[in-house]
Amino acid sequence: MPPKRDQTEPLDPRLVFGRQLATLRKQVGLSQEALALESGLARSYLGGVERGQRNIALLNICRLAVALSVPPSKLLETL
């Protein structure tokens, strides 16, 4: 049986953010590369964000939101 995750321990916000970003990006039908181009962020940086390895800051959150045509708060909706 796989170990159960402790329900009282929240996931790392960077992971939750990365998953939500990937979900929204796919909903819009963009590849990581296309979103990188659209937002002006480096493709490798974007990959790190989606994998939860980056502590993304406000201005980059807003750049991604503009590129995805969603309000910035939508990217934090699952947190």
Added chain:
Amino acid sequence: MPPKRDQTEPLDPRLVFGRQLATLRKQVGLSQEALALESGLARSYLGGVERGQRNIALLNICRLAVALSVPPSKLLETL
């Protein structure tokens, strides 16, 4: 007559975030000092965030949200 702000030019996201943070903090009835203590962030850093001088990152947004008892997305609601 004061110069009109161009309606098509959005405010800097750091300023909008800082105003929303100050609004929510006051709604909860916390001083900057109390919020700093509650969130574990430095008071001077928090002041800079509220003045729109800091590009706050995800983990600190989440720390402030926990301290204010609001979802993190609430802090980006006005963006």
